[in-house]
Amino acid sequence: MNIFIRVDSSNEIGTGHLIRCLNLAKALRKIGYDSHFICRDLKGNINSVLKQEKFKSTILKENSPEGFVSSKTGITHEAWLKVHWSVDVRQVQKVLQAEQADVMIVDHYGIDENWEKEIQKHVDKLIVIDDLADRKHVCDVLIDQSYSTEGPMRYQDLTPSSCQLLLGTNYVMMQPIYSERHHDVRVRSGYIKNVLLNFGGSDLNDVTGMVSKAFINAKKDDVVLNIVIGKQYKYKEKLTALTHKNHNIKIHSNLPTLAELIEKCDVAIGAAGTTTWERCCLGLPSYIITIANNQVYNATQLSDKGCIKYIGHYDEVTEEIMTNNFKEILNNKNNSIWSQMCLDLVDGLGTQRIIDKVFKKK
DSSP states (O other): OEEEEEEOOBTTTBSHHHHHHHHHHHHHHHTTOEEEEEEEOOTTOOTHHHHHTTOEEEEEOSSOTTOOOOOOSOOTTGGGGSSOHHHHHHHHHHHHHHSOOOEEEEEOTTOOHHHHHHHTTTOSEEEEEOSOOOSOOOOSEEEEOSOOTTGGGGGTTTSOTTOEEEESGGGOOOOHHHHHHHTTOOOOOSOOOEEEEEOOSOOTTOHHHHHHHHHHHHTOTTSEEEEEEOTTOTTHHHHHHHHHHOTTEEEEESOSOSHHHHHHOSEEEEOSSTHHHHHHHTTOOEEEEEOSGGGHHHHHHHHHHTSSEEEEETTTOOHHHHHHHHHHHTTOOOOHHHHHHHHHHOOSOHHHHHIIIIISOO
């Protein structure tokens, strides 16, 4: 079976889409299915990881000669494609025509039914990964790994009646290490000794720096702040200067997995992206600051359920507000119920469930 994956990563898009597709592709490889990634060469991308993992990839140029032209379809994130959808689909069709294509997986907020209708002509099965539910799809399978009280109703008018819906945290695509450690991980309780701080690979607005300063203001010298940054983080020099003055701040970068650090920490502060599920799977209570508008729904839903505490959007949370929040965060010794709720939400077996339901022969 030849599987193609259309996904992008960049400073604007983040790395989570490509990473979850990579987790799925690795699992498919174990049952004998190869994946061919089709990605655009966008600023801040992590396409190099595909070569490191020995996956075939086709890298599209960032812009077409005519540049980005809006399709005026009302798709919120259509500019993320960097080209008109019709240009993108022609480029992808050219790749598919060179090889037999059985399955296309698409994970892109800038793609909707217009693109998908054209690709359906070239593949036997079209699988869409989405978690916004803000545009129409014409696909055979839709995977949405986010938590939502709306259930299938969320996609009622956005997908064909024949579409197989795989919805909820039972389908989170994660590295195997999370399911392996899930049942043995400790339920968090007692004094806070280690805090995890992570706002993704690029953190364009340097929420990391703001929260770090607020941590220093809290004057908890017996608590260690573990900061995770990515290659695209451009404020590293300024952040490193803080560690010279504050020996209880540690910077971690280019980690192959966050699992060990998540296990070590007692509480986390981060965004509402894909690492949300990794923290939940290993029972780590989290305080959330959203760094993109498309994270707000997820943060609100999880906050209402009690699995996170939502502080607010990045442009609303000041250093002073965050300093006050640290008084609660660092003095809360009763996190056991919260930690258990996280563990109950995500078990790390989502990738295998997807393979069992979509790819394995009946």
